[in-house]
Amino acid sequence: MRPEVLEIPLFVNLLAVFVGALGGTIRAGEDDHTDLMGVLTLAAAMGFGGGIIRDVLLGNLPPAAFREPLYLVAAAAAAGLGMLFLYYLKKLGRFLWWLDTLIIGLFACVGANAALIAGLGRLPTVVIGTIGAVGGLILTDLLQARPSSIMYAGPPNAVAGMAGALVYALVYTGTQPVVTTALAVAATFVVRLTGP
Amino acid sequence: MRPEVLEIPLFVNLLAVFVGALGGTIRAGEDDHTDLMGVLTLAAAMGFGGGIIRDVLLGNLPPAAFREPLYLVAAAAAAGLGMLFLYYLKKLGRFLWWLDTLIIGLFACVGANAALIAGLGRLPTVVIGTIGAVGGLILTDLLQARPSSIMYAGPPNAVAGMAGALVYALVYTGTQPVVTTALAVAATFVVRLTGP
């Protein structure tokens, strides 16, 4: 029996890019000198940077973010709305935190699944899943010339993504994507809830 | 009818890499500690960094910059001449500005064309074209650990590249590469001439 590709429904993927891009817009808003192109760049980087790095490493080119134009629409919409309502957006912190954790978990699953389909072993799968989950953050830090925040004490985004990818890689049988994903996302939440 | 690959003549491509690499040499010259390897690195990064990122994203590997050895020769020649004549090179500012704008426009066209040939939609095509046009600048900023200059108020390089790619993607029919390219480069000039 062939292993199943993990088909996260498109609207969930789009929501993930949208929320990630909102986070990028907030990052852009922290710096007064960022112009419109900067907001769009950071929204895109945070929204699907992790997916692009994942697809480049697995050789799935062009990356999904460019094959489906709606991803770019979602990121641009997030950047536009984020700029208009930045004041209110920042007040949504706790709600966004939940969404963000959900998305780290989902991206870890998508990355881990793609790695397994590509025939990688379980250990590399965990690494690819983690990169898929926090690659957007890494790219955003690079573009802003900040030391990569995944390497320093703080919210355990990378550890949470790794926990999700690890559970996914361990539980994965190729036949129960929903159960596997649910367990992996739960692991992501546990790490993030118990972290600083 | 098959869409045509945009065949920018090789000498135009080489000129583009040469001028871009001169810009990288000037960037290296701003920093007293840069050694010869640093000049070569920045010349190469600015000369064909955008093309490499474009080719990686589209899966056209190895990138054109490595398949045709003359690109490396052009970048190394620019680095050598740039170091010898840095004083005079800086006086050429206005002339280089025109050449640079032309090249941003041409690279936006080459990137957009490659994206369309790869079957991408018009919106992703604009993004790939923009990345092809200013990817060298992004890479140079990364290597010098500066916040990416495309994100901040200043010369609208990225917007100019995006305008070129946008016009190319909209006008493109696959049959009139010269007209399409001329219109796209004109759009690039309009944005840059009206920008700061």
Place this chain on the structure above:
Amino acid sequence: MRPEVLEIPLFVNLLAVFVGALGGTIRAGEDDHTDLMGVLTLAAAMGFGGGIIRDVLLGNLPPAAFREPLYLVAAAAAAGLGMLFLYYLKKLGRFLWWLDTLIIGLFACVGANAALIAGLGRLPTVVIGTIGAVGGLILTDLLQARPSSIMYAGPPNAVAGMAGALVYALVYTGTQPVVTTALAVAATFVVRLTGP
């Protein structure tokens, strides 16, 4: 006669990743705020970052570092041992310097060989070999938001790697991998021994 793939024995490759990752661990230890994920990230980046960039540029995807799980084990082991014995590790400076030079030379050969097999010319081969040799250093600098150390006066890592790749590309015939590699590694040592 087909050109031979340069088969560096797996244990040599693993040793190279291990020593590179030790260097990454030392880099992480210079910065008090780095957490466990940061040590693992820098160990991996320094251990096989160059190999990943090389494989991405040549289109050999997924990169070797992910196809063979033992690479990740070697990097993780180096990070673990490096953290436990950081004090002693720093005392090993001179011994590590010899190992490090050997590894720069070997990675330059592996990169140059892969580029020649991919059909690239001798000049691009030198560039790919150099990137393979010092790409881990470049990636580590990027992640720590430091200007890329290969561009500044200091230990001539990039020049040493380039010397190795240059000798490999010039001497290469496709039939004498051991002799070719020995000469290239010797060139790497000559440059590094005569450098600052």
